[in-house]
Amino acid sequence: MNQPTSATDTSNLHPEGFTHIDAKGEASMVDVTEKAVTAREAVAEAYVEMQPETLRMIISGEHKKGDVLAVARIAGIQAAKKTSDLIPLCHPLMLTKVKVELIPEPSQNRIRIETLCKLAGQTGVEMEALTAASVAALTLYDMCKAVDKTMVVSGIKVLEKKGGKSGHWQLPSDSHQDAESSTHSDAPSTQKKDGYLSLRFFAGLRESLNCEHMELALIALDTSLGEDTSLGEVKAHLISIHPEWESALSASNVLMSVNQQMAKATTTVQAGDEVAFFPPVTGG
Template identity: 60%
Template sequence: MNTLTHLNAKGEARMVDVSEKQTTQRTATATASVEMHASTLDMIIQGGHPKGDVLATARIAGIMAAKRTPELIPLCHPLMLSKVEVDLEADAQLPGVRIRATCKLAGQTGVEMEALTAASVAALTVYDMCKAVDKRMVISNTYVEEKTGGKSGDWSFDNLATDPSQQPQASQSSQPTTSANALNLHFFAELREQLGVDNLQVALDALPNPTLQELVNYLQSQDSKWDTALKSPNLLMAVNQQMAKPTQKLKAGDEVAFFPPVTGG
């Protein structure tokens, strides 16, 4: 099951540390619609609006908004966008304006929020410029249409399952063992990204002294990747959904969860 990575183990909001993620090419496209009276759309198409070119103004507003996303959404990272493209199309069948915003970069986190912000602000700009002549406009259908790159891979809105629990996971979980004499481990947020695993089972027999600290020592001994990911003295751990100290004794069947150290940002 997917987790909310913007929350720490205490349920507090935080900026996710993406420093360990790989830099990859990432794109996202978001869409929005502004429904309006047919006469309002005709005025936009004919260029007769007293405030000027509605579509051109909304396009610039969307581009500017994408670049300022971290100033508007508290936990978003400042990103060096390499492309922001905002397209507005008059649709007589709606009637109204359909908006598609695409953002692109080479970075360590995705650009879905930048694309959504661009589409949303472009839609708001259309509304603002036309509200004097049409007070029944409706902004709707704002969503991420598709994204590419990053650990979760490529996807499109139409191909996603409607139940979030059925979505493909960002990484493949290890297959559980059939042994009853095992610990069930779960890794969250950056730890999951660093280790490339969601869940893991460890035989209790592998731990001479089955405590949390002994389990951490065992995992760190696997290779340098595990050692680096788990070496922080502020690593957060929980046993059977209760926060626990390194001295916590473990028994077969226990569920052990690992969270990255809580940091500000």
């Protein structure tokens, strides 16, 4: 993994210097004529931080302008395809895949945007992935600015690059770092309770279940303290003790996360984990 270690670290600089400056010091588009055609892809991320009520409104679909996440997703895809029109020295590229995901992170009062761009070509797609993330974030901001003027767009960066002469390159997501910091924090608000899962329910689910937060003892799932339990087992246990919850929790499109990371029914959990359930969000 290549990761900058200080402000003076040069390990990630191009070995031949700035690639878009010619011998005369003038800006120019890089000549890729002789480069080999290889499979290339890039992943980027961005965040939009907001007030809790704004995030709740987006997740529940109550925003008056409609499906905020769907619009932001389409904007990001369109932006990736228009990158060369926006960034003067970028090559027009024939992208073969553009993916834009918008993932609510309720514990952080924000939406995480992750983009993926792929092609078979002679130059990389980092700028396309970054442009998709940036425009998706700006679109989300634009649609919600009337109800929340405190929103902040942050953390725009490339997470991963594959293909070309420089090969495979990665940086950790800010979400992974935030989750790790939360895990090791001694603050009472994030302190873990031994032997328990912290369960949270958001938006429409919170109203349907009439429950926002509960602690669930792992021993109730017939597991040993250090033994892994799947999210599917957690959900089944909740339904067994609250049969009236079955309709809401059994919906195939209910989303789940573990420690602010999107998860599946097969994902395992351990004592101290925070598990969140929330209704589906389109556009992600």
